[in-house]
Amino acid sequence: MAHNRRNFVKKLAVAGSTVSVNNLLEMTSVADLTAANRRVQHLSLREVAADEDYWRTIQQSYTASTSPIIILNNGGVSPSPLVVQQAVERYNQMINQGPSYYMWRLLDQGREPVREKLALLAGTLPDEIAINRNATEALNTVIYGLDLAKGDEIIGTLQDYPNVIQAWRQRAQREGIVYKQLSFKFPIENDEQIVREYEKAITPKTKLLHVTHVINWVGQIMPVQKICQMARKHGVEVLVDGAHSFGLLDFKIPELGCDYFGTSLHKFLSAPVGTGMLWIRKEKIATIWPLLCNSQPKSNDIRKFETLGTRSFAIEQGINEAINFHNAIGSKRKEERVRYLKNYWAEKALKLPGVRLSTSLKPQFSCGICGVSIEGMTPGEVEGKLMAKYKINTSPTVWENISCVRVTPHIYTTLADLDKLVNSLSEIIAEKKKA
Ligand SMILES: Cc1ncc(COP(=O)(O)O)c(C=O)c1O
The missing domain is CATH 3.90.1150.10 (Aspartate Aminotransferase, domain 1)
Structure with missing residues (x-):
């Protein structure tokens, strides 16, 4: 070699x-x-x-x-194959012919095809996929977009990703929601033990479980499907952090049984750095407030989560090529x-x-x-x-x-x-x- x-x-x-x-x-x-x-x-x-x-x-x-x-350290962030890098460069050159036309008028039309391609890969409806810049943004959209009242409970773990722990803690500090954190000692080779821990923590006030699909620190695959089945019985929603699972593990999002799924695309999918995706179950879209405001905040159009202002459309279009490459394998x-x-x-x-x-x-x-x-x-x-x-x-x-x-x-x-x-x-x- x-x-x-x-x-x-x-x-x-x-x-x-x-x-x-x-x-x-x-x-x-x-x-x-x-x-x-x-x-x-x-x-x-x-x-x-x-x-x-x-x-x-x-x-x-x-x-x-x-x-x-x-x-x-590809778990941190991954490189793109050359075809993806070249696509981004190509689009960048095109944009620099005059972004107000080539980016806003022409390249902007490429967003819906990217959404469709992501949806095909994720096994979802295109209208359930929002394209954004990273997993932090996708997950914060749900964390800050949920209607929660003082005293409502969220259950996560100490081993979740710091950015999301901070987000939940800030909501708790600001609005008086209760953020409980379980602690797991990995590795664990027993799914039921993990499901039991989440279930034991559920009370009548619990609204949502925050579950990391693959624990970033040590790579433990969490039994998301089993956790979601259990949560459903209790009428509790599940937000999945799929930063390390999407584009690596062979699954379709609806199979998990969760309500919300946020991921980076610049890890195992090898899409350009600065790409992420949020999936929300169709009937829940209207209930989530956008993180960056939109004129129709309670609409059921997933695009309300894409009011990001000016950003790189070249990077976004590079997702296309990353999916082509992924699918070829x-x-x-x-x-x-x-x-x-x-x-x-x-x-x-x-x-x-x-x-x-x-x-x-x-x-x-x-x-x-x-x-x-x-x-x-x-x-x-x-x-x-x-x-x-x-x-x-x-x-x-x-x-x-x-x-x-x-x-x-x-x-x-x-x-x-x-x-x-x-x-x-x-x-x-x-x-x-x-x-
Ligand atoms: C489990 C997990 N969630 C979320 C993130 C945040 O990802 P991003 O940097 O794409 O926002 C990471 C980043 O490594 C992560 O490991």
């Missing part, structure tokens, strides 16, 4: 004088993807997940695969590959002395994100060494009862990168022992 990457980079260097790097990369990805798909079509999901030739084509669609730094294959990559390194790391994982390796409980720690070292120390000496970018994670280094590969990650991670961890452990 290292050899292949070298060859690829060499090819780029040779081609540099006559062909732009972008063109060569584009040729590599577009020309090969159809052929690669045809070659693996008879294989099982598991076989495709381990087919390095297939994934090499995908890796070479990402300029990130040529980065001298090994990026293993397929959700099932993508989920299986990313889980394969996580298990590839994590199973090896677990054999090293003093290594502990904060994440279950069973498929139903995790996919791409995994937390790792080394006995006697802080996450900051491990992450610092990985970066300083080995040029591996990870995320030191210390939050509530969680302490680990978060590692998140993506579909462009190579096995060689993951071997380097494991070898680096091994060297760090050996060095610590000597000291």
Whole structure:
């Protein structure tokens, strides 16, 4: 694999004088993807997940695969494949012919097709999808848009994302709603235990459960469907934070049984940085107030949540190309590959002395994100060494009862990168022992 990457980079260097790097990369990805798909079509999901030739084509669609730094913090934010970058650049150039015409009049017409494409991917009606800038914006729209009275209760967890915890706390502080937070000790390999904890906390005053689909700190997949079934019995709504699930796990939003779903598109979907999506069940749209005001705040038109003012339509249009790219691979294959990559390194790391994982390796409980720690070292120390000496970018994670280094590969990650991670961890452990 290292050899292949070298060859690829060499090819780029040779081609540099006559062909732009972008063109060569584009040729590599577009020309090969159809052929690669045809070659693996008879294989099982598991076989495709381990087919390095297939994934090499995908890796070479990402300029990130040529980065001298090994990026293993794709849970934070992910790069786009070259076709997406090029689409954004193309639209940007078009906009700069004169944004008042090319952006507001022409490109603006591309929003409905993007909505339809997102809806197809999400398995929803287009009229239930609002396009926005990130998961924070999508989730805050619901958090601040719900009609709640003093004393109404919301149940979340200490392990939810800080931006949403802050939002709920601010509402509690300002309006006297009651924001209760459960605390889970991950990993948990028992869905019923999680559902029970939420159920125990429900009272007649509970209006909504806030559930993170994939816990960002350690990658635990929460049993959203089971939680929603339970909540429905109690007449309680569910808001799902799908920042790490959409574009990675193979599911359709209505299957979850939730009422609201907010996500980023710049994580596993690899859409341009600064893209997000909000889904609201059709009959609930009229009940949610927009975060940024609209002339018809109680309308049932989902577009009332898109009164964002002037923003980049080029970025928004780039979502199109990201979905095309995602669909060319397929959700099932993508989920299986990313889980394969996580298990590839994590199973090896677990054999090293003093290594502990904060994440279950069973498929139903995790996919791409995994937390790792080394006995006697802080996450900051491990992450610092990985970066300083080995040029591996990870995320030191210390939050509530969680302490680990978060590692998140993506579909462009190579096995060689993951071997380097494991070898680096091994060297760090050996060095610590000597000291
Ligand atoms: C679970 C979770 N929710 C929400 C967010 C916020 O995402 P964004 O940066 O797109 O607003 C993140 C970001 O990492 C996250 O991990």
